[in-house]
Amino acid sequence: MSDQKHIVIVGAGPAGVRAAETLVAAGLRPVVIDEAARAGGQIYRQPPADAGFARAKSALYGMEARKADAVHSTMANLMSKLDYRPDTLVWGCGAGQLDTFHAGRQRTVPYSHLLIATGATDRILPFPGWTLPGVYTLGASQIALKAQGCSIGWRVVFAGTGPLLYLVAYQYAKAGAQVEAILDTNPFSKQFAATPRLLKQPSTFAKGLYYVGWLAAHGVRIERGVRIVRADGHGAVQGITFSDGAREMTIPCDAIGFGYGLRSETQLADLAGCRFSFDALNRAWLPERDTAGRSSVAGVYLAGDGAGIAGADAAELAGRRAALAMLEDLKHPAADIGEASKLDRQLSTIARFRVGLEQAFAPPSDCASAWPDDMTVCRCEEVTAGTLRRCIRDGEASEINRLKALTRVGMGRCQGRMCGAAAAELLSAETGKSMADVGRLRGQAPIKPVPLSIALTADMNGADDLSPIPEHARDE
Structure with missing residues (x-):
C-alpha cells in the first residue's frame, strides 16, 4: 500500500514531526518538506549547523528545553525512514501536486495524501514609525536570538499583546539583553477575568505567571492597558x-x-x-477541519497552528491525530481508534484553555481608526492608510480583494501575510462591517517569493518521481 500512495507532510515543526513519527511507525515512508534548514518549527527553531556559536537547549528554550529536545531527537531518529527535504519552499499547490523550490531548482511533488502543518506567523497591526530600522516582530526577535545568537538591540522594548510577548521578553532578559519595558495593550482586569479558563491547563498557566513574576522581580517595567502611539526616531528607532x-x-x-x-x-x-470559515475567537479566516484534522478536501489534512492557533503541545497532539485519521482513511491496520479518542479528549481540554488565552490577550479591535493617513500599512507596495481610506470612502471598495485590486495592498512580496490583517481591520472600521463581512484575501501562487524564471517555467518541469534530494544538494 505504501508503494501506491504518495504521502506528503509540509512542515517539520511539532505537528509535522509527530505526524511523520506516527506514519513511519505504521510502516509508511512519507515525504517531509520543510522551509527551514533544520526541524523544530518556529517554537523549537534550531540554530544553523554552521552557526558559529553554541548555546545549550536550556538557554535557547528555557522550560521547554525537554520538549524541544524530544522533537529534535524524534526527527533525527526518523531520518532513514522518510524522505526529508529541508530548505525547500512549497510555493504552489494544484490538484494532487505541490510546486517546490530548493537550491535553485523547481520540483513538482505529487501527493495522494497531504498533511499541511505550516505553522503561524506574527499578527501585525501597524503603528506610526513601525517601518523604522530597529522595529521587529516578536517572531523575528526570537529568530535573531535562537538562530543567530544575537539581540535585536542593546535597549529593547517589547510591545503588543499575547503570551509570546512575555516569553520573548523573558528569553531576551535571560540571555543578558537590557529589556527596558513590556507594553501590553490589554489591561490586567481582562487577563484576570480569563483565569478560570486558563486553569484548564494549570502547568502552562503557572509558566506564564512565572515569566511575568521573574521579569517584574528583575526590574523589567510592565505597563498594561496601553495604546502604542508611535516609534520615535530619525533613520532608526x-x-x-x-x-x-x-x-x-x-x-x-x-x-x-x-x-x-x-x-x-x-x-x-x-x-x-x-x-x-471565519473564526471569531481568532478574529481570522481559517480552513475548516473536523476534530481529526480532515479538511473539506478528500486526502488533505490540517494540523498545528496553521489550522488554528493552539500552541506547541496541541500541535504535537494534532499532528498525531491527523496522521491517525489518514491511516483510518487508508484503511491501514495501524489505525488506532483508542489512541485517537484519547487525543481528541486532550485536544478538547487545550481548546478550552485557548479560549481563555484569546480572551486575556485579544488584539485591539479599534486601533485602525487612530491610524494617521500618512502611515504605511503595506510595506511591500508602500500603500498608506490614507490611500486605503480614500478608496473605501469613495465607495470603490467594501470587500478586501476589491481593495487589494484597486490599491495593491497585499500584492507585494509578503502576499498579505504582514499587511492583510491591518487592511481588513481598516476596511471594517471604515465600512462598519464585521471582520467576517469584509472577506479574506484569496491565496495566490507563489505564496512566497521565488525567482520569476521558476514561476514561469513551473509547468514545464514535469512531476517529481519522489526520489530523495541527494545529500550534497541539501547542503548547497
Whole structure:
C-alpha cells in the first residue's frame, strides 16, 4: 500500500514531526518538506549547523528545553525512514501536486495524501514609525536570538499583546539583553477575568505567571492597558511613545519587538482548495477541519497552528491525530481508534484553555481608526492608510480583494501575510462591517517569493518521481 500512495507532510515543526513519527511507525515512508534548514518549527527553531556559536537547549528554550529536545531527537531518529527535504519552499499547490523550490531548482511533488502543518506567523497591526530600522516582530526577535545568537538591540522594548510577548521578553532578559519595558495593550482586569479558563491547563498557566513574576522581580517595567502611539526616531528607532489613556509617555530604546498574538499560515490550504470559515475567537479566516484534522478536501489534512492557533503541545497532539485519521482513511491496520479518542479528549481540554488565552490577550479591535493617513500599512507596495481610506470612502471598495485590486495592498512580496490583517481591520472600521463581512484575501501562487524564471517555467518541469534530494544538494 505504501508503494501506491504518495504521502506528503509540509512542515517539520511539532505537528509535522509527530505526524511523520506516527506514519513511519505504521510502516509508511512519507515525504517531509520543510522551509527551514533544520526541524523544530518556529517554537523549537534550531540554530544553523554552521552557526558559529553554541548555546545549550536550556538557554535557547528555557522550560521547554525537554520538549524541544524530544522533537529534535524524534526527527533525527526518523531520518532513514522518510524522505526529508529541508530548505525547500512549497510555493504552489494544484490538484494532487505541490510546486517546490530548493537550491535553485523547481520540483513538482505529487501527493495522494497531504498533511499541511505550516505553522503561524506574527499578527501585525501597524503603528506610526513601525517601518523604522530597529522595529521587529516578536517572531523575528526570537529568530535573531535562537538562530543567530544575537539581540535585536542593546535597549529593547517589547510591545503588543499575547503570551509570546512575555516569553520573548523573558528569553531576551535571560540571555543578558537590557529589556527596558513590556507594553501590553490589554489591561490586567481582562487577563484576570480569563483565569478560570486558563486553569484548564494549570502547568502552562503557572509558566506564564512565572515569566511575568521573574521579569517584574528583575526590574523589567510592565505597563498594561496601553495604546502604542508611535516609534520615535530619525533613520532608526530611538524610543517608543505610548498612552495609558491619561497621558503619553516615551521610553528611550534602540529596538522594538512587537506583535499581537499569532495568525495561522493558511495560504497553502487555500491553494489546496480547502473551504474556509471565519473564526471569531481568532478574529481570522481559517480552513475548516473536523476534530481529526480532515479538511473539506478528500486526502488533505490540517494540523498545528496553521489550522488554528493552539500552541506547541496541541500541535504535537494534532499532528498525531491527523496522521491517525489518514491511516483510518487508508484503511491501514495501524489505525488506532483508542489512541485517537484519547487525543481528541486532550485536544478538547487545550481548546478550552485557548479560549481563555484569546480572551486575556485579544488584539485591539479599534486601533485602525487612530491610524494617521500618512502611515504605511503595506510595506511591500508602500500603500498608506490614507490611500486605503480614500478608496473605501469613495465607495470603490467594501470587500478586501476589491481593495487589494484597486490599491495593491497585499500584492507585494509578503502576499498579505504582514499587511492583510491591518487592511481588513481598516476596511471594517471604515465600512462598519464585521471582520467576517469584509472577506479574506484569496491565496495566490507563489505564496512566497521565488525567482520569476521558476514561476514561469513551473509547468514545464514535469512531476517529481519522489526520489530523495541527494545529500550534497541539501547542503548547497
